[in-house]
Amino acid sequence: MKHSLFAAAIYLLVGPACLAAPLVQNPHAREGISLDGEWARIVDPYENGYYNHRFEPHEQGYFSNLKQQTPSELIEYNFASSPRLQVPGDWNTQEQALFFYEGTVWYQRDFSLQKRPGRKYLIHFGAVNYAAIVFVNGRLVGRHEGGFTPFQFDVSDQLVDGENFVVVKADNRRERDNVPTVNTDWWNYGGITRSVRILDVPAHHLSDYALFLGENGRVKGWAQVTGPAGELGLRIADLGVNQVVEIDHQGRGQISLDVKPNTWSPDTPVLYDIRLEYNGEIVKDRIGFRKIEVAGPEILLNGRPMFLKGISLHEEKPDGDGRAWSEAHARRLLGWVKELGANFVRLAHYPHNENMLRVADELGLLVWSEIPVYWTVDFADTRVFAKAETQLSEMISRDRNRASVVLWSIANETPAGTDRLEFLTRLADTARKLDPTRLVTAALDTQSDTGGGKLIDDPLSSVVDVIGINSYCGWYGGTPESCANMAWHSKYGKPVIMSEFGAGALRGNHGPADHRWTEEYQAAVYRYNLEMIDRITFLRGMAPWILKDFRSPRRPLPGIQDYWNRKGLLSETGEKKASWQLLRTYYEKRAGSSP
Ligand code: GCB
Numbered sequence: 001m002k003h004s005l006f007a008a009a010i011y012l013l014v015g016p017a018c019l020a021a022p023l024v025q026n027p028h029a030r031e032g033i034s035l036d037g038e039w040a041r042i043v044d045p046y047e048n049g050y051y052n053h054r055f056e057p058h059e060q061g062y063f064s065n066l067k068q069q070t071p072s073e074l075i076e077y078n079f080a081s082s083p084r085l086q087v088p089g090d091w092n093t094q095e096q097a098l099f100f101y102e103g104t105v106w107y108q109r110d111f112s113l114q115k116r117p118g119r120k121y122l123i124h125f126g127a128v129n130y131a132a133i134v135f136v137n138g139r140l141v142g143r144h145e146g147g148f149t150p151f152q153f154d155v156s157d158q159l160v161d162g163e164n165f166v167v168v169k170a171d172n173r174r175e176r177d178n179v180p181t182v183n184t185d186w187w188n189y190g191g192i193t194r195s196v197r198i199l200d201v202p203a204h205h206l207s208d209y210a211l212f213l214g215e216n217g218r219v220k221g222w223a224q225v226t227g228p229a230g231e232l233g234l235r236i237a238d239l240g241v242n243q244v245v246e247i248d249h250q251g252r253g254q255i256s257l258d259v260k261p262n263t264w265s266p267d268t269p270v271l272y273d274i275r276l277e278y279n280g281e282i283v284k285d286r287i288g289f290r291k292i293e294v295a296g297p298e299i300l301l302n303g304r305p306m307f308l309k310g311i312s313l314h315e316e317k318p319d320g321d322g323r324a325w326s327e328a329h330a331r332r333l334l335g336w337v338k339e340l341g342a343n344f345v346r347l348a349h350y351p352h353n354e355n356m357l358r359v360a361d362e363l364g365l366l367v368w369s370e371i372p373v374y375w376t377v378d379f380a381d382t383r384v385f386a387k388a389e390t391q392l393s394e395m396i397s398r399d400r401n402r403a404s405v406v407l408w409s410i411a412n413e414t415p416a417g418t419d420r421l422e423f424l425t426r427l428a429d430t431a432r433k434l435d436p437t438r439l440v441t442a443a444l445d446t447q448s449d450t451g452g453g454k455l456i457d458d459p460l461s462s463v464v465d466v467i468g469i470n471s472y473c474g475w476y477g478g479t480p481e482s483c484a485n486m487a488w489h490s491k492y493g494k495p496v497i498m499s500e501f502g503a504g505a506l507r508g509n510h511g512p513a514d515h516r517w518t519e520e521y522q523a524a525v526y527r528y529n530l531e532m533i534d535r536i537t538f539l540r541g542m543a544p545w546i547l548k549d550f551r552s553p554r555r556p557l558p559g560i561q562d563y564w565n566r567k568g569l570l571s572e573t574g575e576k577k578a579s580w581q582l583l584r585t586y587y588e589k590r591a592g593s594s595p
Contacts, residue, residue: 023150023397025208027124027199028354029283035123035166035196039087039107040079043098049077049106050169062106063135063167079108079167087196088126090189093322098190100553107168107192114161120203121159123166124152126194126325126353130178133169145387146179147172148350148372149394152199159198168192179387180372185565186314186349187551193323194353206232206278210400211255212437213263213289221255223247225278233277247278263302264288264403266343266592269364271403288361288403292439294465297538299439299495301366301406308366308497308541309587310344311337311569314550315352319573321551330355334363336547336570340580341587346499346543349374349412351395360404367402368441368468368499368543370409371395373427379419388423389430396434408435411442411460413470421459428463443468443499453487461492466540468499473529475503480513480524484531488539495540501529502545505579506560507571517560519578522567526579530586544583548572 024030042049042062049062060066068075085091091098091105098105115121123134129147133140137160142153172190174182204227214220219239223232225247232245232253239261245253262270271286291302298305317324318332334356337345346368347356360367371391378384392410399405410427414420428440441464447454454471461467467490474480480503490496505522513520526544533539549568555561564572569580 022207023152023394024122024124024199024201025206025397025401026283026285027150027152027197028195029285030199030201030281032124032197032199032201033111033113035109035111035198036087037109038084039109039192040082041085041091041108042077042079042082042106043101044104044106045101047104050104062108063133063140063169064138065108065165065167079106082108085191087192088194088323088325089191090129090193090323091191092187092189093320102173102188102190104169104171104173105191107170108165110163110165111198112163113159113198115156115159116200118203119156120154120201120205121156122152122199122201123155124150124197124199125192126150126196128168128170128192129172129188129190130174131171135167135169137164138167146391146394147193148352149391150194150354150398151394155198177378177381177384177387179377179384179391180350180374181377183376184349184372184374185552185554187321187553189323194325202279202281204228204279205281206276206283208397209276211274211287211289212401213261213291214256217260217263219255219257219259219261219289223253223255223276223278225251225253227251227279230279233275235275235277236272237275238272261289264290264361264364265301266364266366269362269403271361285401286358286361287401290403292406292437294439294495296493297495297540299466299540305593306343306366306540307590307592308344308543309342309590309592310346310366310368310497310541310543311340311342311583312346312348312500312543312546313337313548314348314546315350315356316548316550316572318548321572325353325355327355327359330359332574333547334359334365336574337365338363340547340569340584343592344368344541344543346370346409348546351391351398354398357399357402357404361402365404366406367404368407368409368497369395369399369405370412373411373414373424375413376415379414379417379423385423385426388427392427392430393434396431400435405438407439407441407466409441409443409468410464413443413445414460416446416458416460421463424460425463439465441466441468441497441499443470445470447471450487450489452485453489456488456490456492456496461490461494465494467492467494467496469496470500470545471498472501472503473532474525480521480528483525483528486532488532488536490538494538496536496538497541497543498533498536498539499543500545501525501542502567504561504566505577506566507549507575507577509560517566523578523582526582530582544569548574
């Protein structure tokens with residue numbers, strides 16, 4: 001008896017491999033209940049809520065959410081009387097003691113729900129950093145890895161009418177075989193960092209759809225339902241579309257509309273109200289239509305050559321540290337990007353929350369979106385590849401209908417080598433297979449010195465559509481002045497974006513232009529790099545590093561950094577440094593089309 005109970009416990013904890021179900025498109029447009037707000041938390045650095053003292057899975061771990069029934073009963077935890085954390089939100093900036101914490105925190109929350117017949121219930125997480133194991137009413141419903149992409153589990157069988165509880169084990173330990181790996185230049189914010197919802201959808205429902213600009217400027221697309229063959233209603237009032245889409249026996253419908261929408265662009269960010277109806281469920285969306293392609297060294301938006309005037313950005317709150325997650329955060333951060341005169345933003349170095357993409361759609365900002373294949377991930381390990389590929393497909397699945405996204409980035413500053421080239425070539429193939437309507441890029445820092453110049457010769461350049469180059473002339477090498485005459489050459493007739501350059505400055509720290517950390521030094525780096533940039537004939541965009549100072553454990557210098565990377569044009573709270581105005585003036589003069 002004891003043995004079989006234990007076997008059952010092991011099954012509960014380690015198997016089956018509960019892979020997240022394919023993501024429901026546009027979850028926030030579905031019926032359901034929000035689980036945002038206060039959750040109870042237990043910090044568990046030794047994983048006692050998971051393993052017993054023999055390091056075997058615990059039969060009644062914290063996921064059981066036990067409560068003492070009689071005074072003689074021994075239970076050494078209690079969610080009901082535990083401290084609370086806000087969800088969404090990282091734990092690091094909610095409790096001083098958790099600022100540097102890396103490990104497991106258990107989250108618990110009660111909720112009530114009345115199940116309706118003929119419905120399916122999916123628990124949907126915007127993101128949990130890094131590994132999540134989810135239990136509903138004490139039963140394992142699934143696990144997910146990857147800190148910046150959504151996932152969901154079908155919990156229809158686990159839920160009961162009335163009172164329910166959910167427990168999440170969130171673990172942000174860094175591991176060599178994770179994506180990202182152990183070393184990054186950003187804060188490893190842990191926890192349930194984005195919204196949580198229980199989606200209440202018809203048992204047979206519209207699971208996914210895509211609408212995009214096809215040949216001849218007409219709208220094309222597809223829909224996927226979980227049900228049998230049938231009909232899907234599609235309305236786009238402003239285009240006079242009110243159509244029935246036939247669903248085949250695979251649950252797939254092809255969409256081909258004989259309408260020509262006004263195209264989306266930074267100058268005209270036109271979004272159309274879309275209404276999809278299947279099996280009694282109405283899903284509304286706002287979608288823009290545009291075409292992005294390359295031709296030789298040109299990036300063409302709707303057939304017109306563009307110059308991408310951009311800035312890089314981490315996903316941190318506008319008024320200090322902590323993960324950004326809300327629409328208000330997105331409006332503030334991207335409002336600054338607009339104020340700078342940019343038409344482009346590089347969302348570094350991982351998929352940002354969905355609000356960022358929706359607000360970018362609305363404001364007319366072109367977006368570079370990226371997975372955290374950053375620095376030296378273990379390219380020889382096939383499990384690492386699988387993790388990267390999963391994150392890539394989750395990112396594409398979530399954002400495939402956002403007109404703003406034009407570039408999928410598969411890597412940042414990865415070291416040249418055959419394993420890396422094979423790994424990234426396969427990732428690029430996956431990106432193109434999942435989404436042939438966008439361009440693939442990567443940020444490279446492996447150019448060769450030519451004596452006074454640089455040659456773009458990294459073989460990964462042949463794989464991507466647009467080459468990103470990160471170069472810190474005047475900061476990690478050379479003086480600011482030396483950058484002005486630096487010449488760039490490329491072995492590839494492809495468009496290049498300067499995906500990073502910059503320098504550190506503490507806002508309000510003034511002094512000579514050759515003194516590190518002064519606003520004047522940073523401004524000098526910008527001034528001379530912009531001179532260099534003006535002479536790169538094949539350059540079609542730039543995203544200097546970075547809009548705003550951001551938290552980094554690599555930056556401890558007291559009095560200057562104090563664990564902030566100081567390369568922002570703005571301080572961590574949004575105060576402008578001298579380089580802000582310099583870049584703004586440059587963007588004012590520089591046309592958004594290529595020369
Ligand atoms: C880089 C990295 C970026 C760092 C930046 C820096 O090249 O891509 O993640 O934060 O340099 O500040 O050194």
